[in-house]
Structure formats: C-alpha cells, structure tokens
Amino acid sequence: MSEKKKLTVVELFAGAGGLALGLEKADFKKTLITDNDAHSINTLKLNRPNWNIENKDVQLFSKEGIKKYLNSSEEVTLLSGGYPCQSFSYAGRKLGLEDVRGTLFYDFAKILSEIKPKMFLAENVKGLVSHDGGKTLKIMIKVFENAGYNVVYQVLNSWDYNVAQKRMRVFIIGVRNDIHKKIGSDFVFPKPSNKKPVLKDVLKNVPESPHSPYNEKKINIFKLVPAGGCWRDLPEEIAKEYMGKSYYLGGGKTGIARKLSWNEPSLTILCSPAQKQTERCHPDEIRPLTIRESARIQGFPDNWKFTGSVSQQYKQIGNAVPINLAYAVGKQIKKYLLKLK
Secondary structure (H helix, E strand, C coil), X not given: CCHXXXXXXXXXXXXXXXXXXXXXXXXXXXXXXXXXXXXXXXXXXXXXXXXXXXXXXXXXXXXXXXXXXXXXXCCCCEEEECCCCCCCCCCCCCCCHHHHCCCHHHHHHHHHHHHCCCEEEEEEEHHHHXXXXXXXXXHHHHHHHHCCEEEEXXXXXXXXXXXXXXXXXXXEXXXXXXHHHHHCCCCXXXXXXXXXXXXXXXXXCCCCCCCCCCCHHHHHHHCCCCCCCCHHXXXXXXXXXXXXXXXXXXXCCCCCCCECCCCXXXXXXXXXXCCHHHCCECCXXXXXXXXXXXXXXXXXXXXXXXCCCHHHHHHHHHHCCCHHHHHHHHHHHHHHHCCCC
C-alpha cells in the first residue's frame, strides 16, 4: 500500500472546504468530512460528490460516537478542524474534559479521544493565544495532553505561505504519544515560502460574479480614497462625519474606508465585505471584492462553486482556511509522519 493511501483525515467544522482542499493537495484522503451548515455542505457535495460528507452537528457525533460514520476500518491518520472558540468557565481545576463541557472544543476533544488518530490539526483565530490571559489555550492543550498527545502551536500568517492575503491564524498540532516517541522529535511548523504574492498576482482574468454593492454615501467616500488608503486620507470634516465617535478614539482602525492596493496583499478576507469597520474596496473600482475575487485570494480554484445567496457565499469564503496555508501545514504533517520507521 502506498503512503498516499495511508494518509486519511476526518475533518470537523469543514465549512466550504478550504482546509479540506489544502489537505487533499497534501495527499490526505477524506474518510469523513462534516459541518452543520447546510449551505457549506451543499457546496462540498457539489464540488466533491465522492467525499463521505455528513450534515450533522458535531455534538451529535461526540454523543453517539463517530466511528460508525467512517467508511473505512483503517486507522485515521489525522483529525482536523477549526472549532469555534466560545468563552470557557474556569471553575474547574482538573483541566480535563469536564472543565470544557458545553463548548464545541469539548466535542472535538471527545472525538479525538474516540478515534485516536496519529495526529490532529486544530485551527483558530489568533486571539485564542491571548484569550483570558492565555488560560483558554492552556486548558485546551492540557485536555489534548490528557488525551495522549504531544502538543505544539504557532501563529501563522497566510502571506508567508504563498497566499495574497494577510491572515493570522493559530494552528495547534498534536502527535499521539506513541508516534511522537517513535519519531523522537517534536512537530516543526513549515518555514515561510519565498513567494509573497500581492493582489495583482492573483486577480488576473477573474470570472465574473456578483458582489454586495455600496450605497451612494459609501461610493462618494471611496472616490476620495487612493489605492492602499483609508479614512485617514479623507478631508478632516468628511472623516469626522464618516467615522463618528471612532474618529476621536485615536490609533488603528485602518479597516474603515480601506481601499486595497494592487501592490500589496489583501487584508483578511471576511464574511461580509462591506461592514464599516472592515471595509475592503477594490483597488480601481468603487465596490467590494466579488465572490470570485474573494475566493481567488483565499486560493479556491475558479471551478469551485459556492451555493446559497451572495451573503451566504461571502460567509463561506470568509470563514475558510486559505488553501495554500492549509497545504503547507498538511505537507509538513505528511513529512513528519514519513519519519516513522
């Protein structure tokens, strides 16, 4: 049996498939992929009808067991997914599963304990590292360690991995203790790529697709902002009126009235492209990025179709892991496992 066939993955919280596509590119075969969002599931089924896809809440899997949904009796190589980071209660002192009951992390950890894959990959927002002074991440790591895994984590910027986008995410990687002992070294995250693409590198000949239009007021604002600029480039009185109270808070806020530049990577692609605090205007045209432009920046191929309304498609794209970033991490996991004798 080839090594490629041995690389299997169960993915939870799959969304529209960014992480899944990156892992597929790194030769991981889907044993099961799941999400509870109907539009994301429809997107996955439309593009990969051969995958074993389940539209179920992860809490049901953790309650009734997930093994019966797997299409193979082989050992699972990898459990992956980006579980939502809800607030945690710190009343417990054991730092075990009981301390996180009621959160979706609990369900991820319970499924991990059930199927005992060789490794796991958990992706989350950068803020998880500092959430509640680091206590949240500490609890997660302790739970993973109690489940029998050696755990490392690192914040990665997608721009460092051949993605034309600045997007900071934390990746938590666990290696089952027996595997870690056999290999004799910790997992090491991939080194940054030499490729640092910018918008002009990826937004060439993009297929036409819809976008959420700006209202007349916003159009008039963006006419005054140069490519790469933001509200700071507006005349003072106009900036004060547009910013409101935010104008007097000082510092940061460069996402307001932000126009992208061809010569820079995109800011983080979000679920809604036209909210005032996180605007992403096209470098030349007075409009947000289209569905296909947003998907290109995330690394989705042009033939990857999204289902649902325009707003639902934006949400699926904004929630996705950039494919090349997922590929870089997946390739490094594969490289690590090849050390097994």
